[in-house]
Amino acid sequence: MSDAGNLTSEHRLAEKAQWLQHQANLIRFSAMTMTNHSGLGHTGGDLSSSDILATLYLGDVLRLDPANPAWPQRDRFIMSKGHCSGAFYSTLAFKGFFPRQMLSTFMDPLSKLNGHPDRNKLPGVEANTGPLGHGLPIGVGAALAARMRNESWRVFVLTGDGELQEGSNWEAAMTAQQYGLDNLVVIVDRNRIQQGDFTEKTIRMDPLAPKWAAFGFAVVEIDGHDHAALLERFSNLPLEPGKPSCIIANTIKGKGVSFAENKPAWHHGVPTREQLAIAAAELGIEVNR
Amino acid sequence: MSTTPPLQSPIANSAPARLFDCREAYAQALEAMAESDQRVCAVVNDSVSSAKLKNFAARFPARFVNVGIAEQNMIGVGAGLANGGMVPYVCGASCFLTARAMEQLKVDLGYSNSNVKLCGMSPGMAYGQLGPTHHSIEDLAWTRIIPNLSVVVPADPLETAAAMRYSLEHVGPMYLRISRMPVREVHAKDFQFTLGKAPVLREGDDVTLMANGVMVSRALDAAESLAGIGIHARVLNMSSMKPMDADAVLHAARTTRGIVTAEEALAAGGLGGAVAELLAVHHPAPMRILGVPGVFAPTGSAEFLLQHFGLTAEGIHNAALDLLRESK
Numbered sequence: 001m002s003d004a005g006n007l008t009s010e011h012r013l014a015e016k017a018q019w020l021q022h023q024a025n026l027i028r029f030s031a032m033t034m035t036n037h038s039g040l041g042h043t044g045g046d047l048s049s050s051d052i053l054a055t056l057y058l059g060d061v062l063r064l065d066p067a068n069p070a071w072p073q074r075d076r077f078i079m080s081k082g083h084c085s086g087a088f089y090s091t092l093a094f095k096g097f098f099p100r101q102m103l104s105t106f107m108d109p110l111s112k113l114n115g116h117p118d119r120n121k122l123p124g125v126e127a128n129t130g131p132l133g134h135g136l137p138i139g140v141g142a143a144l145a146a147r148m149r150n151e152s153w154r155v156f157v158l159t160g161d162g163e164l165q166e167g168s169n170w171e172a173a174m175t176a177q178q179y180g181l182d183n184l185v186v187i188v189d190r191n192r193i194q195q196g197d198f199t200e201k202t203i204r205m206d207p208l209a210p211k212w213a214a215f216g217f218a219v220v221e222i223d224g225h226d227h228a229a230l231l232e233r234f235s236n237l238p239l240e241p242g243k244p245s246c247i248i249a250n251t252i253k254g255k256g257v258s259f260a261e262n263k264p265a266w267h268h269g270v271p272t273r274e275q276l277a278i279a280a281a282e283l284g285i286e287v288n289r
Numbered sequence: 290m291s292t293t294p295p296l297q298s299p300i301a302n303s304a305p306a307r308l309f310d311c312r313e314a315y316a317q318a319l320e321a322m323a324e325s326d327q328r329v330c331a332v333v334n335d336s337v338s339s340a341k342l343k344n345f346a347a348r349f350p351a352r353f354v355n356v357g358i359a360e361q362n363m364i365g366v367g368a369g370l371a372n373g374g375m376v377p378y379v380c381g382a383s384c385f386l387t388a389r390a391m392e393q394l395k396v397d398l399g400y401s402n403s404n405v406k407l408c409g410m411s412p413g414m415a416y417g418q419l420g421p422t423h424h425s426i427e428d429l430a431w432t433r434i435i436p437n438l439s440v441v442v443p444a445d446p447l448e449t450a451a452a453m454r455y456s457l458e459h460v461g462p463m464y465l466r467i468s469r470m471p472v473r474e475v476h477a478k479d480f481q482f483t484l485g486k487a488p489v490l491r492e493g494d495d496v497t498l499m500a501n502g503v504m505v506s507r508a509l510d511a512a513e514s515l516a517g518i519g520i521h522a523r524v525l526n527m528s529s530m531k532p533m534d535a536d537a538v539l540h541a542a543r544t545t546r547g548i549v550t551a552e553e554a555l556a557a558g559g560l561g562g563a564v565a566e567l568l569a570v571h572h573p574a575p576m577r578i579l580g581v582p583g584v585f586a587p588t589g590s591a592e593f594l595l596q597h598f599g600l601t602a603e604g605i606h607n608a609a610l611d612l613l614r615e616s617k
Binding site for chain 2: 072076118119120126127128129130131133134136137138139140141142143144145146147148149151153155167168171172174175178179
């Protein structure tokens with residue numbers, strides 16, 4: 001039997017998770033709308049990472065101030081899979097880093113919303129990413145800076161799983177281990193699909209958790225679409241004192257939209273107006289026309 | 290062919306000049322900067338001794354990061370440290386620091402405009418007999434085309450220290466080429482480095498010699514020997530390769546009969562290329578571009594290789610004469 005206090009906190013968690021689920025779906029639909037507008041984008045990864053992004057930003061895991069994006073003590077979130085800018089930009093706008101109306105300029109001429117994020121153009125972006133395998137080394141540096149400055153900020157890096165084929169990630173992992181960076185959290189969006197095909201048919205990534213463990217990380221695997229599980233993990237960091245953390249978020253590429261789910265072609269598929277309408281219905285989004 | 294008289298060494302009658310490894314000046318400057326500025330930190334790829342960072346590591350262990358043999362990671366770590374408000378000096382043999390991590394230089398430093406300072410140790414052909422894998426003669430072409438990234442090639446220990454101090458005040462990514470080949474002092478003790486300015490080391494109105502790094506003292510020697518046959522050469526220290534002192538280059542093109550550039554690098558894409566790009570558009574002038582002529586160097590010591598490719602006072606002297614004959 002749980003006491004009343006626990007019941008209340010469980011109830012609150014469930015409510016928050018439900019709200020985050022809806023926010024994540026709003027991010028999904030926003031990203032697809034942006035991709036429909038630009039004719040370019042990365043729908044599959046946008047949809048697989050939306051729940052992670054929603055939880056980190058809108059679930060108030062990250063200590064940030066959208067009104068003061070350069071606040072020196074902020075947590076750093078580095079979007080290493082920079083190609084999923086549709087979901088990332090939507091999340092930043094929803095969090096209040098810039099007006100939501102700007103999302104409609106995605107990839108337009110001279111837009112601040114380049115296909116891949118540019119920290120010199122958009123508040124809230126910590127690193128220019130796009131080429132893979134850049135985020136984790138930068139994250140290691142930012143975590144080392146916190147230590148040198150005796151500051152308590154944390155660094156979160158979201159990588160893809162195909163991205164981990166880039167060797168620079170493992171160079172950075174070795175540094176994180178050597179320096180015992182327990183203020184560093186790697187989140188792997190394990191959707192099992194890269195641009196060309198399934199990861200396991202391309203360059204096998206399994207067993208992935210033991211790889212990270214062998215590189216000195218404390219590792220957990222969770223359902224990357226379970227907001228309650230994500231919230232719980234993110235609020236109990238580091239996973240192990242003295243070690244960098246790795247959270248392998250098992251996800252479905254194209255999650256939430258039936259025609260895109262688990263299909264390699266939707267890595268950079270562009271939805272039509274008709275497909276957008278189907279997506280809206282499936283995601284429970286009411287579209288004003 | 291040229292019928293140049295044999296070269297007289299300009300310092301034949303004076304005591305041999307004292308020669309310096311610029312890495313010493315760099316290391317001392319870095320330690321002094323770390324002492325007075327808590328933001329200064331060092332990142333290295335295993336080669337602590339080659340990068341002359343043993344003292345730094347002992348004095349400032351909390352601000353010293355050794356990432357191991359991992360240059361791509363090293364540049365990213367530098368960018369992250371800068372994101373966290375530190376001013377990282379990322380130090381390693383220039384051949385690996387640049388080539389191995391070129392995409393990180395482009396994206397993490399240039400495109401991101403990160404406040405990271407790269408110290409490329411033992412550039413050019415300083416590693417001599419170790420061969421082309423360890424030579425860094427491509428780096429000037431590669432680095433100078435990356436937007437936002439400044440490129441500095443100091444000529445002597447005084448300028449090395451001055452450029453290091455300047456780099457701490459300058460906000461933005463910078464690549465400093467720290468020479469290992471012994472060079473003599475060519476600047477006064479109170480020399481101040483300014484990015485985008487080419488110090489005039491010697492006045493002259495016949496021809497202009499533009500050099501950087503180890504080639505600057507050789508250009509001065511060439512000017513001295515040219516003076517011996519009545520030719521007055523101006524010598525510009527082009528240590529600030531990017532941004533380049535366009536005014537000084539254009540002034541030289543307008544007021545002298547031609548320009549000889551000399552660099553310890555490939556003749557394509559470096560200092561000579563930068564000068565030629567400017568002149569071709571604004572004031573075409575006769576030029577000779579001295580450098581390594583598009584080949585990988587044969588086996589030999591650093592000094593042997595400089596001789597082999599004519600990167601000597603005599604080579605500069607002859608190129609100037611050749612140019613003057615043509616531009617009569």
